[in-house]
Amino acid sequence: MADSKETIATTYRLRYKKGDQIFKQNDFGISIYKIVSGKVLIFRECEDLEVPIAILGNGSIIGEMIFFLKATEVRSASARALEDSEVEVSHPKELFKEYEAGAPILKLMARQALNRLKRMNGFIDRLIVNEQENSQGLTSSLNLWKSHRRFYRKKVNLACKYIVKTRLSGFNATLDGVIKNISMTGLGLEIDPRNESNIPHEIGEVFQVETILPNAREVKVSCTLVRSSKGRGCISLGMTYVELSDDTRKTLGFFLLPA
Amino acid sequence: MPIDPVVYEYIASEVVCPANEVIIEEGSRGDWVYVVLEGHVKVKKRTQKGLVVIDTLSEGEIFGEIAFLEGENADRSATVMAAEVPVRLGILDKELLIKHYSAMSPTLRAIIKSLAVKVRETTTRICAALVAAS
Numbered sequence: 001m002a003d004s005k006e007t008i009a010t011t012y013r014l015r016y017k018k019g020d021q022i023f024k025q026n027d028f029g030i031s032i033y034k035i036v037s038g039k040v041l042i043f044r045e046c047e048d049l050e051v052p053i054a055i056l057g058n059g060s061i062i063g064e065m066i067f068f069l070k071a072t073e074v075r076s077a078s079a080r081a082l083e084d085s086e087v088e089v090s091h092p093k094e095l096f097k098e099y100e101a102g103a104p105i106l107k108l109m110a111r112q113a114l115n116r117l118k119r120m121n122g123f124i125d126r127l128i129v130n131e132q133e134n135s136q137g138l139t140s141s142l143n144l145w146k147s148h149r150r151f152y153r154k155k156v157n158l159a160c161k162y163i164v165k166t167r168l169s170g171f172n173a174t175l176d177g178v179i180k181n182i183s184m185t186g187l188g189l190e191i192d193p194r195n196e197s198n199i200p201h202e203i204g205e206v207f208q209v210e211t212i213l214p215n216a217r218e219v220k221v222s223c224t225l226v227r228s229s230k231g232r233g234c235i236s237l238g239m240t241y242v243e244l245s246d247d248t249r250k251t252l253g254f255f256l257l258p259a
Numbered sequence: 260m261p262i263d264p265v266v267y268e269y270i271a272s273e274v275v276c277p278a279n280e281v282i283i284e285e286g287s288r289g290d291w292v293y294v295v296l297e298g299h300v301k302v303k304k305r306t307q308k309g310l311v312v313i314d315t316l317s318e319g320e321i322f323g324e325i326a327f328l329e330g331e332n333a334d335r336s337a338t339v340m341a342a343e344v345p346v347r348l349g350i351l352d353k354e355l356l357i358k359h360y361s362a363m364s365p366t367l368r369a370i371i372k373s374l375a376v377k378v379r380e381t382t383t384r385i386c387a388a389l390v391a392a393s
Contacts, residue, residue, distance in 0.1 A: 032370065054380055061373040068374065090366075098367055103359035104265040105351070109292070109324040110371055113378050116314070120381045203389055204312035226389055 010091040016081035023063060025078040030071040031089045033062045038085025044077050044121060051124060053077055067092050067099075068114045076121055123224070153183035154256055160189070160211035164199055165222055173199065177237075179211055184252055186223065186240035193235055201228060201235070206242060217251045262319040266294050269356065270349035276341040282348070283323055283339040290327040291350055293339075295320050298346030303338045304386040310338065311386050327356065328375035330368075336379040 013036065016022055023029055025045045035058055042053045042062060056062060062079050099107070158179040175198075177191040187209065195201070203225055210220045227238030244252070273296065276282055282293065285305055295318050302314040302322065316322055316339075326333045360368065 034369075053384065054377070061369055064370045064373045065377075067370055095364075095367055095370070098364060102363055102367070104263075105269050105356065106359055106363070106371070108263055108265060109321055109328065110374060112321055113324060113328070113374050117374070117378050117381055120378075120385055123385055124381070202312045203308075204314075 010093070011088055013086055013088050016085045016087065018081055018083050018085075020081045022079040022081060022087065023075055025076065026074045028071070028074055029063065029066060030091065032064055032067055032092050032095075033079070034088040034090070035060050035062065036086040036088050038087075039082040040085055040087070041080050041082050042077050043080070044124065050078075055082065062087075065114065065117065067095070068110055070096070076118065153181050155181050156214075158182075158211045158213070160209055162189070162207050162209040164201075165206045165208045175199065177209075179209070180236075182252070182256070184244075184249070184256060186226075186238065187221075189237040189239060190231070190234045191237060193230070193233070196235060201225060201237065203228065207239065209239070213251070213255050215255060217255070219248055219251055221248060260317065260319040262294070262296065266319070266321070266349065266351075269351040270294070271352040272350045273347060274350060275345055275347050277345050278341055278343050281338060281340045283335050283337070285335050285338040287335050288332055289335060290323070290330075290333075291353060292321060292323045292327050292356060294349040294351065295322070296347045296349050298344055299342040300339050300346055300348075301342050303340065304382060305338070306386050306390045308390050311389055313337065313382060313385065315342065321351075325375045325378055327353075328360075328371055329379070330360075330372065336382060 016038070022033065022040060023031075035056055037058055040056050040060075040062060042056060044051045044053060063075065065076050066073070156179055160177050160179050161174050162177055163174050175191065175195045177189045177195070179187050180190050181188040189209070191201075205225050207223050207225060208220065209223055210218070212218050221244065222242040223239035224242055225237055226240050227236075229236050282300065283289065285303075295316055297318060300316050300322065301312050302316060303310040304313050322339050323335075325336045363371075
């Protein structure tokens with residue numbers, strides 16, 4: 001870990017009591033923190049849930065993502081003292097200069113690692129939202145569409161086409177399935193077991209699913225496979241959306257409004 | 260993504276891996292860093308329910324960097340294997356990478372290492388969540 005003598009003159013120390021918030025997700029900030037003593041919880045806030053990411057102790061650095069983002073984005077997670085803690089806070093101005101002057105290959109590696117971390121944080125949020133939705137029965141508490149209405153996971157029986165959305169040549173065949181339920185966060189799909197024998201359906205794979213809703217609106221979504229279970233004569237797949245366009249969100253939101 | 264021209268300066272050798280061949284095995288030791296020059300690789304994590312695909316990397320994307328950036332003989336955080344078609348890889352000049360990385364101040368190295376550690380830990384959490392949801 002870093003030697004405290006290395007840090008620049010704008011470094012100072014702060015003490016936090018157990019339970020104190022050190023920084024908050026979605027806040028703007030530029031400082032980097034090094035834990036000198038105590039324990040700090042890093043967590044993501046999604047809806048009303050706090051999702052622990054890591055518990056860090058002496059010598060660990062927190063808030064470093066903002067450094068690589070050059071403070072152009074908000075903090076991606078919150079930090080709270082789990083016990084009385086002392087942290088060293090640094091303004092990274094000089095480090096920025098050093099980083100910019102550093103080897104481009106290392107900056108490229110750091111940038112790719114950062115992008116992966118950001119993608120994974122988004123993925124964690126979607127999983128949590130999905131889990132929250134399922135644990136609350138059929139009702140979603142999500143406000144994914146800005147009307148702030150509530151939506152349901154709807155039981156449906158919709159024929160659909162889907163493809164594996166990898167960039168591999170030779171695996172772009174269109175397959176058939178039936179969507180059995182659909183929500184603002186994902187869908188449940190039943191497929192013929194022969195589909196799986198033709199093309200691997202591995203957890204984590206991304207698929208593009210296309211269907212036409214009963215109201216004649218077309219929906220095309222990218223989904224990540226998060227669950228697969230074999231049933232009688234079929235395979236049930238659980239998928240969460242990778243991303244919804246505004247149009248798709250509105251189309252789905254309208255369709256899923258309570259009758 | 261297109262291959263960043265800077266990568267070419269570091270490619271020490273090239274290798275073609277047959278389809279589905281394991282390039283890096285999770286848990287093993289090693290700090291070679293690779294770049295995909297042609298084709299795709301799949302990144303997988305071990306779980307209670309077998310290997311789970313967590314990412315697919317294509318041309319221009321670097322892998323193996325997490326163990327390198329963490330240093331101190333860190334073990335490999337994931338398995339990387341060639342996808343369903345052969346993949347051409349560039350192996351980056353490790354000595355040159357180490358030279359550049361060592362030239363950074365300990366503080367800057369610690370910040371980069373911290374990023375790498377978080378990628379590893381978050382990957383593990385996602386796999387646990389995927390398995391729990393399946």
